Amino acid sequence: MTRASTRSPIAGVLAALATLATACTPDVGADPTPTAMQFDLTATPPRAPQPTFLVVNPTTGLIDFSLAGTPIPDDCAAQTALTEAQCQFDQWLQTLNGFPTVTPASAPASAPLDPATVMLGQNVVVVGAKGSGLVTDLVAGFDDASTSLTLTPPRGWTLGEFYWIGVRGYANGIRDAAGRDVVGSPTMALLKQDMPLTCDAPDPTAVDPHCPAFEVLAQGAPDAMAAAAQLFQLEAIRTTGYVGLHGFDVMAQAGLPKEEIAVLWGFPIHTNSVPLLVPDTAAVPHVPADNQILIGVQGPVDPATVSAFVVREKSGPVVVMDLTAAGAGDLEAGFPRVGASYVASVGAIAIQASAPFPSGHTIGVFFTNAIHSPDGAPLVASPISVLLTLTAPLVDDAGHSTVSGVTDASAAALEAGRKALAPLLDNPIFAPLTGGTRANLVYAYAFVPMVQP
Amino acid sequence: MTKTTARALLSALVLTAGALSARPCRASGFLIYDISGQAIARASAVTADDDEPAAVWFNPANLVYLGGVSASAGGVFVTSKSSFSPSAGGADTNTERGNFFLPAIFASGLITDRVAVGMGAYSTFGIGITWPADWEGRESAIHASLETLTLNPTVAVRVHRQISVAAGFDAVRSVVDFTNGLPTLIGGDVRLAAGTWGYGFNLAGLYKVYPGRLHLALTYRSRVKLDFSGRANFSPTNPDFAPVLPDQGGTAAITLPDIITVGVMGRPRADLALTFDANLVLWSTYDRIPIDFQTAPDLAIVPNGRNTFTLRGGADWTFPARWPGLHLRGGLIYDRSAIPSTNLGPGLPDSDRIDLALGAGYGRGHFRGDLGYLLVVFLPADSTSGQEGPVGTYNTIAHLLGVTLTASWP
Numbered sequence: 001m002t003r004a005s006t007r008s009p010i011a012g013v014l015a016a017l018a019t020l021a022t023a024c025t026p027d028v029g030a031d032p033t034p035t036a037m038q039f040d041l042t043a044t045p046p047r048a049p050q051p052t053f054l055v056v057n058p059t060t061g062l063i064d065f066s067l068a069g070t071p072i073p074d075d076c077a078a079q080t081a082l083t084e085a086q087c088q089f090d091q092w093l094q095t096l097n098g099f100p101t102v103t104p105a106s107a108p109a110s111a112p113l114d115p116a117t118v119m120l121g122q123n124v125v126v127v128g129a130k131g132s133g134l135v136t137d138l139v140a141g142f143d144d145a146s147t148s149l150t151l152t153p154p155r156g157w158t159l160g161e162f163y164w165i166g167v168r169g170y171a172n173g174i175r176d177a178a179g180r181d182v183v184g185s186p187t188m189a190l191l192k193q194d195m196p197l198t199c200d201a202p203d204p205t206a207v208d209p210h211c212p213a214f215e216v217l218a219q220g221a222p223d224a225m226a227a228a229a230q231l232f233q234l235e236a237i238r239t240t241g242y243v244g245l246h247g248f249d250v251m252a253q254a255g256l257p258k259e260e261i262a263v264l265w266g267f268p269i270h271t272n273s274v275p276l277l278v279p280d281t282a283a284v285p286h287v288p289a290d291n292q293i294l295i296g297v298q299g300p301v302d303p304a305t306v307s308a309f310v311v312r313e314k315s316g317p318v319v320v321m322d323l324t325a326a327g328a329g330d331l332e333a334g335f336p337r338v339g340a341s342y343v344a345s346v347g348a349i350a351i352q353a354s355a356p357f358p359s360g361h362t363i364g365v366f367f368t369n370a371i372h373s374p375d376g377a378p379l380v381a382s383p384i385s386v387l388l389t390l391t392a393p394l395v396d397d398a399g400h401s402t403v404s405g406v407t408d409a410s411a412a413a414l415e416a417g418r419k420a421l422a423p424l425l426d427n428p429i430f431a432p433l434t435g436g437t438r439a440n441l442v443y444a445y446a447f448v449p450m451v452q453p
Numbered sequence: 454m455t456k457t458t459a460r461a462l463l464s465a466l467v468l469t470a471g472a473l474s475a476r477p478c479r480a481s482g483f484l485i486y487d488i489s490g491q492a493i494a495r496a497s498a499v500t501a502d503d504d505e506p507a508a509v510w511f512n513p514a515n516l517v518y519l520g521g522v523s524a525s526a527g528g529v530f531v532t533s534k535s536s537f538s539p540s541a542g543g544a545d546t547n548t549e550r551g552n553f554f555l556p557a558i559f560a561s562g563l564i565t566d567r568v569a570v571g572m573g574a575y576s577t578f579g580i581g582i583t584w585p586a587d588w589e590g591r592e593s594a595i596h597a598s599l600e601t602l603t604l605n606p607t608v609a610v611r612v613h614r615q616i617s618v619a620a621g622f623d624a625v626r627s628v629v630d631f632t633n634g635l636p637t638l639i640g641g642d643v644r645l646a647a648g649t650w651g652y653g654f655n656l657a658g659l660y661k662v663y664p665g666r667l668h669l670a671l672t673y674r675s676r677v678k679l680d681f682s683g684r685a686n687f688s689p690t691n692p693d694f695a696p697v698l699p700d701q702g703g704t705a706a707i708t709l710p711d712i713i714t715v716g717v718m719g720r721p722r723a724d725l726a727l728t729f730d731a732n733l734v735l736w737s738t739y740d741r742i743p744i745d746f747q748t749a750p751d752l753a754i755v756p757n758g759r760n761t762f763t764l765r766g767g768a769d770w771t772f773p774a775r776w777p778g779l780h781l782r783g784g785l786i787y788d789r790s791a792i793p794s795t796n797l798g799p800g801l802p803d804s805d806r807i808d809l810a811l812g813a814g815y816g817r818g819h820f821r822g823d824l825g826y827l828l829v830v831f832l833p834a835d836s837t838s839g840q841e842g843p844v845g846t847y848n849t850i851a852h853l854l855g856v857t858l859t860a861s862w863p
Contacts, residue, residue, distance in 0.1 A: 025628050025648040028686035028700075036696035110696050170692065181692075189638065189693035210839075215592075215636035219750035262693075 035111040035176035037149075037167055037263035039185040042220075042230070045070065048187075049107040049165070049265035051099040053241060056268060061097045065090055076392065083402035084392035092386050098270035100383050101156035101298055102278055104405075105165055106148040107263050112177040113149055115142045123168040125256045126151065128161045129246070129266075134254055135163070149174075159299045160271040166251040169262025184262040186216065190234055191242050192258055197235040204228035241266070272380040273299025273373045275349070275443040279384060279413075285365060286348070287449040290356035293320075293365065294348040295443065297379070301342045305372045306349055308340035309434050316340065317370035319434045320351055323424070323446055324361035333358075357449050364424070366436050367443035381442040388417050388445070389425060389438045420446060483599070483791070483801060484710070484734060486763070488557045488575050490527055490857035493825025494812020495767030496784025498730040500716030501659065501670035502769075505823075505859055506559035509573035509607050512672050512716070513619035514659035516561045516569040516609040520863060524560040527857030531555065533829075535582060535802050535849040539589065546590075549583040557857075566611075571621075573605040578627075578709055580801055586642070590799045591634030593842035595642055597800035598630040599707070607655070615661040623653040627679050629705055631744070631800070633752070635698075640690025645703045645744060647683025653709075670716040670730075676738050677709040685746055701747040708738035710758070724771045732763040736791035755841060757796040761789040767810065778817050782825070784810035790834065797834055798841030802849060804834030812855075820860050827853040 040047040041054075046068055048054075057064035065072050072094060073079040076087035093099075105126075118124050118140040126135040139152045149167065157163060167174060169182045176182050190197055190213055199211035207214050207228045214231050221227035242248060247266055248258045276296040277284065286294040307316035311331075318340035326334030337354045349367070357363055369378035387394060387403065394415040396402050401411035421444060424430055431437045487497045489507035500512040506525045508515035535548045561571035580599040584590065607621030628648040635641050653675040660669045683705075687698035716730040739758030745751045767784035786808035792801060812825035831849035836842055 025683065026630050026646040028644045028646045028684050030684070030686065030700045031688065031695075033699040034692060034695050036693070038696075183695060184693035186694050186697055189691055193638070212637045216638050219636070 032180075033110075034181060034183045035109060035113070035178075036183050036185055037169060037188070038108040038110055039187040039263055039265075041068070041187060041233075047108050049105070049263055051103050051105065051267040053162075053245070053266050053268060054237060056098070058240070063094050063096055063099070065094065083396070085387075085390050085394050085402040086404060088390045088392055089383075089386060089403050092381070096270040096272070096380060098160070098268035099157075101153075101159060101269055101274060102383060103157070103267075103269075104153075105151040105163070105265075105267070106143065106146065107165070107167060107265065108146065108148045109176070109182070110147070112144065112147065113142050113182065114175050114177050114179070115140050115149070117175040118149070122255075123172070123174050124149075124151070125164075125166045125168070125251060125254045127164050127250050127254050128158060129164055129250050130161050132158050132161050132163075156276075156298055157269040159269055159273065162245070162266060162268045164245075164247050164250045164264065164266040166247075166254075166256045166264045167262050168256055168260050170260060172260060173262060182262055187234070188261070188263055190216065191238050191264075192248070192261065193238070197231055197238060201228075204232050207231060270380060272377050273297055273301055274380050274382050275367055275385070277382045277384045277443065277445055285445065285447060285449075287451050288453055290359075290449070290451050291353040293351040293363070293449065294343070294346065295351070295365065295367075296346075296348045297342075298347075299379075300373045301344075301349070301379070302372045302374045302376075303342040303344070305370060306340055306342040308338045308351065309335075310337060311335035311433070315435055317368040317435070318349065318351065319364075319366040319368075319436055320353070321364040321366075321424070322358065322361050323364045323420075324358070326424075360448060362420075362446050362448050364421070364446040365443065366434070366441055368436050368440045369442045370435075370440075371442070379442045381444075384414070385442065385444045387414050388421055389441055390418060391422070391438070394418055417446060483578055483580055483739075483803070484712075485529070485531070485555065485577055485579055486732065487825075487827055487853060487855065488529055488555065488577060489525070489559075490529075490812065490823035490825045490855040491780075491782075491814055493529065493827050493853060493855040494780075494782035494784065494810055494814070494823065495728060495769055495825075496730075496765040496786045496808065496810040496827075498716065498728040498765035498767035498784060500657075500672055500714050500730050501668035502716075502718035502726055502728050505857070506561045506571065507557065507573070507857065509559050509561065509571040509605055509621070510557075510575060510577065512657045512659060512670050512714075513571055513607040513609050513621055513655070514617040514657040514670070514672075516571045516607070516619065517563065517567065517611040517617045518659075519561055519569065519861070520563055521861060522560075522562040523859060523861040524558075525857050525859040526556075526558050527823075527855065528554050528556040529853050529855040531851060531853050533849060533851035535831075535847055537584075537588075537590065537799065537802070537843070537845050537847055539843055539845040541844070546585060546588045551581050551583070553579070553581055555579070568611075569609045571605075571607045571609065573603070573607075575603055575605070576601050577603060578625075582800065582802070584799055586634070590843045591642070592636060593633065593798045594631070594800035595634055596630065596632040596644075599627065600629075601625050601627045601709075605655070609657075615664060617659045619655075619657040621655045621657075623655060623674070623677060625651040625653065625677050625679065625709070627651060627681070627707075629681050629683075629707070631705075635687070635689055635694075638691065639694045639698075641688040643685055643687045643698070643749075645683060645685040645705065647681035647703065647705055649679050649681045651677040651679040651709070653677040666720045668716075668718040670714070670718075672712075672714045672716075674712040676711045676735065679707045679709065681705040681707070685749070687749065698749050701749060703744060703746045705742055705744045707742055710738045711735040724773060726769040728765075728767045728769070730763075730765040730767075732765070733760065734763065734791065735760050739791065754798065754800060755796055756792050756798065756801065758791045759793060761791045763788045778815050778821075780814040780823075782810070782812045782814070784808075786810065786827075794835045795838040796841050797836040797847065799843075799847075800841075802831075802834060802836075802847035804831040804847065804849065806831050816859075819862060820858070823855075823857045823859070825853075825855040827855075829853065 197213035218227040557575035609619035685703035736758035788806040814823035829851040
């Protein structure tokens with residue numbers, strides 16, 4: 001007797017049903033998802049390269065976050081969309097006609113990249129379009145927290161320059177952490193198109209539904225009008241930005257053809273001169289002698305606008321305080337007698353005290369925006385100076401940074417400085433006496449001078 | 454139920470399952486009503502006069518009059534080809550020729566003098582069409598396939614000498630396999646394959662007003678909701694779109710229509726049976742096919758199906774004196790399109806159809822063989838709006854050849 005013949009009818013039925021349950025369902029296979037350089041303006045918040053000209057208002061020439069759909073409220077204390085410190089910081093950014101010179105550039109990726117595969121000038125091409133040319137003096141890295149490729153200029157971006165950064169993807173480009181190709185994004189694919197994305201429709205209500213770019217956007221948009229609006233937004237970016245500012249041409253001249261670009265973005269740097277303050281680098285006050293302090297300034301300065309404040313004698317935009325003495329109630333010693341001048345040969349504002357700064361005392365240095373460059377434009381603050389003068393805390397109750405782009409550790413260190421300066425800046429006598437306010441200070445730093453000839 | 458009947462039912466199930474899992478089970482058209490050699494030859498106008506186990510599908514109320522135990526095995530070979538002529542001019546586009554075999558196995562047995570049971574395993578709904586991968590309607594369809602296998606146990610009861618009723622249960626296994634082109638800037642395609650089970654029921658009645666001379670029939674088959682779940686493979690040509698279109702799970706939903714049929718058989722002469730059936734098919738259930746992906750933008754096919762009808766007329770001649778056991782058959786079908794021209798698309802280029810049926814059967818002793826041929830002429834169908842595909846005209850022609858072998862024991 002065979003085995004089959006002993007099988008019961010019920011077992012046979014079950015076997016048949018089991019066969020039927022999977023019958024004819026084809027295996028469609030599965031492909032690995034490639035790592036991408038992201039560029040999603042519809043995400044909240046947008047997941048796009050930073051900084052970007054997309055938030056520079058073409059009418060005012062100033063940074064304007066409302067262009068990205070995230071307007072900054074006037075009253076930071078009365079809103080909850082942002083932390084109060086972030087709101088205050090963004091309000092300050094919106095006073096600039098470009099990004100700060102110390103702003104790191106970053107481009108988000110969908111998965112970790114291998115920064116060791118970054119070859120500046122080859123697969124990551126940075127070009128200053130207003131004269132700097134190809135830039136390779138950068139530090140490339142990968143920020144795991146934001147899953148972003150980062151590019152930091154160790155000596156800052158050039159004032160007034162407009163930078164384009166292109167990342168080469170695909171077969172000849174950078175690799176992800178697994179060694180695979182990195183591709184671009186749908187947004188970048190659309191921005192790379194040579195033909196108008198709108199198919200020459202005069203307005204969003206007149207878009208041909210078979211217009212290729214519209215077909216793409218319509219698949220992910222809630223309705224046709226939303227897709228059409230997005231289409232016109234992208235077309236404006238393509239024409240005024242990528243075509244109008246010649247981004248692809250600049251990259252092609254630098255050896256990166258459009259078809260190999262995974263992501264391309266551009267950004268301007270503000271034109272105003274700025275007193276340097278980057279505590280982790282050499283951009284901190286230099287103390288060549290026990291009665292001298294040099295503060296570097298990026299950009300030209302009109303020497304005639306540089307003078308020191310001397311209590312009860314003369315006003316001036318350079319205010320120096322012995323915070324240790326002032327804290328002890330000795331107002332006389334709290335404002336040491338100093339002079340200030342601009343030393344063009346070293347590009348720094350020099351502070352000369354009539355007597356050595358007391359050893360171990362904390363010295364506070366403040367500049368107001370009454371210092372100008374020769375064209376009459378006031379100096380602007382560096383981001384660190386701004387953070388130190390905010391009224392809102394830089395860390396939350398959990399110890400996390402309240403300002404994007406500032407690490408928790410940096411925020412904690414800066415918060416200590418901010419708290420130390422706050423009583424002084426909030427003191428009702430300080431502003432009337434010195435002329436310095438949170439709004440007009442372009443430099444604020446406190447430190448214990450250590451002579452370094 | 455006799456041991457022979459049980460074995461016949463089990464065999465039907467296993468054989469059909471094996472047949473459908475061993476090869477691509479595709480069909481042309483959506484409702485393939487014609488699934489037996491004998492019925493095809495009579496334009497499937499058989500609800501009031503069906504003396505074969507395939508009555509499980511056509512009208513199970515006939516089963517109580519078959520007597521003994523019967524089983525049939527066979528199938529329908531379908532070959533079809535469609536073409537599209539764009540309204541704006543240009544060359545026609547042709548589909549691949551589709552060749553499909555749809556097996557059908559039935560068994561029935563009389564378990565008392567009033568009660569019969571039956572079992573069928575068959576495929577009556579299907580779509581199978583493949584267009585060139587680069588044709589102008591690629592975003593609407595490159596390949597569309599819907600396959601079904603229905604397992605249909607049924608019970609028939611003779612409530613009166615001239616009246617019988619029946620009820621059955623339908624378990625429908627179905628698989629879809631759609632490939633659509635992605636938008637031009639993305640390139641490539643997306644393929645969704647999914648399977649599911651759906652369930653329904655059927656009711657039937659037969660009234661032999663003058664037994665053997667005038668019969669009336671009424672049947673109803675319920676709608677069957679099919680909620681497919683499967684996987685989608687996105688294959689964009691432009692790699693920049695690959696990260697936002699990962700392969701992922703997907704679902705689709707289709708509701709098979711209700712079918713109501715009335716039939717009549719008249720025998721003006723002892724050797725000639727004339728039959729007429731009218732099907733009312735509630736294709737309004739086929740109004741929208743949502744295709745939902747886990748993360749990718751969802752799609753929807755909107756055929757906007759409308760309720761429609763099919764008219765069938767058939768004839769069966771016998772020659773008892775000269776060639777006992779021989780049947781010659783013929784028939785005609787008029788089938789109304791279920792899809793309005795505004796929603797016509799290449800996945801199902803439906804149209805009004807005129808079918809011509811011919812066939813023959815011969816039986817001797819316990820066995821009988823039936824052969825039926827159906828020429829299906831799809832009248833030209835215009836797609837007018839561009840909503841579900843390019844604007845133009847579809848033309849289709851199909852041939853069906855059905856073969857059924859039947860064994861009966863008194």
